[in-house]
Amino acid sequence: MSTAGGDLYAVIMAGGSGTRFWPASRVRRPKQLLPIGIDEPLIVRTSTRLADMIPPERQFVITSARYVGAVRELLPDVPPMQVVGEPVGRDTAPCIGLAGRLVGTLDPDATVVAMPSDHVIGAEELFREHIGVAREALAARPDAILVFGIEPDRPATGYGYLRQGAVLGEFGGRRVYRLDAFVEKPDESRAREMLAAGGHFWNAGLFAFRPRALAAAYAAHLPAMGPRLDRIARAWRGDEFEQILTAEFPSMQSISIDYGVMEKADQALLLPLPIRWDDVGSWAALERLAGAGDDGNVTEGDTLVLSGTGNIVSARDGLVAVKGVDDLIVVHTPDATLVCRRDDAEGVKQIVEALRERGLERYL
């Protein structure tokens, strides 16, 4: 394993503010810190899912500064200095760039896997197997950046897609491709075309790379970002880290790694993941994760649905009693209740915006 170089490291991206799960999620308690559709906080599941392969000592969490304390409490085995709080959100390029730099200071030959903190993955063993595949592929192509692509099981319009290019080779029995292109979130007919054509995968924001390769790609495509990342990384674990982070981070360009780096990179690889995956993007995800009961309703907590079907009913600290309504989302929390139509994908977001406009931020 000489070319495989150093250890595997994980970077868990946990910066989201998660208004789409209001009123369960709040500004102070975003989605990734909550149990949604599973019985433990999403970020805890993300960490434990990796632990057999990448123990907590080799996990990093990049989150918002305001969630650092909560994350450290939820993940006590992750070294506190490896939970880093962004002073402001700047999309994924600065986040992953910083994490790559920090891992590189520990082990320049590491293989780093970066992923969101708030997704649910079905076959966890198969997922870990594919991390091994990615590592082998990067041992063969150490200058590449690899993106995992989820094999779609429906013509979803809510995700970006990845289009596969030529076969690079087979690693651990799995084919790895060159990445041909990112495809923006499609409309329904375009999504159906891609599903029928094959060779298109959902972009789940899952990457693997070696720190040196990442640094080289940033130097080439985001040249202003590299020196700032260097200054932050050099200060890490020192007394001036917070001060330098706060000075440098907000000045970086807000851009995703997809468009800032991957799309321009010479060596971008694609590894298909044949697993059930969910981005837990809205209350509607509860049906996929928790499943509907015999009466066609999805419930969690103390609930009573006397008649009606197709409802998603969540009682968090309390009870929801529903009778005679169909296809609604009803969420109770002690200080706020949400009722909207299940097919109204933007409903929760619009409610959150309206609450802000009307001076009801205290409920956000």
Added chain:
Amino acid sequence: MSTAGGDLYAVIMAGGSGTRFWPASRVRRPKQLLPIGIDEPLIVRTSTRLADMIPPERQFVITSARYVGAVRELLPDVPPMQVVGEPVGRDTAPCIGLAGRLVGTLDPDATVVAMPSDHVIGAEELFREHIGVAREALAARPDAILVFGIEPDRPATGYGYLRQGAVLGEFGGRRVYRLDAFVEKPDESRAREMLAAGGHFWNAGLFAFRPRALAAAYAAHLPAMGPRLDRIARAWRGDEFEQILTAEFPSMQSISIDYGVMEKADQALLLPLPIRWDDVGSWAALERLAGAGDDGNVTEGDTLVLSGTGNIVSARDGLVAVKGVDDLIVVHTPDATLVCRRDDAEGVKQIVEALRERGLERYL
């Protein structure tokens, strides 16, 4: 005013357990102790509505034993001994019978007005004027029992009706009739007929009588009840009152004064009340009491209705946010939320029953 005899006394009947306003009303906090559609608890409004004419010192409250403490707190000017707790509910005949006996021990020539604690009356001055009319009628017919009848403004099917008989005479410029009959809750077509025919009034459970006349009527029509009421009344304000009340009250027949006494009484009078009245019988009453906003929704508390109309939305200690639904009742309390159709009159009752069956009484 020699024939008018003693003072006016009020008897406020406050025994209901009020599940129809669940989850705002609870076993421990029934409807009459809550503000529903108005800005103070219903029983407080009932007491203050009378106060100009019948001061608290001459008000009695007959409630359930478990609410005595709460009623005394809400009505601090009513003498504590005049707030009496029934050990079990036995409908209106024992309740009014007991109150009549108690007033009689203070003033055998009193005129007593008995009424529910949890109704809302529009023209309060006009209401008091009619109490004066009732007093005059009873001065002329001291052996009669008078029932007030609300002039109907719609063919309501949720109330019993009172049919007027011959004119007895005019008192204070208002006509008083003999009561011809009680009419059970009608179906819609029968209700329309009565509204068209005139001479029919809603039975709001509002009575006036003199203690002696009431005692005579009970002696004639509920002969087993009188001696028990006497034993309780003799013990009133003594050390053994609670003990005797607890021994005697549960043994009395559970029957309404309407069917137990009034229907058989020789001298039953009817005084029409030309006022807006509401029994606050269900969440739907909120529209009549509070009125709908420009968007056609009735709201109370911190609410946001982004689209949709015809909803009744109540946030008690918290917020309700609703989008894209019509004609629903949505009620939030810190530990329980209700969602049902507005036209589902039995919905709340069925939910309460189902919660009991499923071992979720802790939310009742």
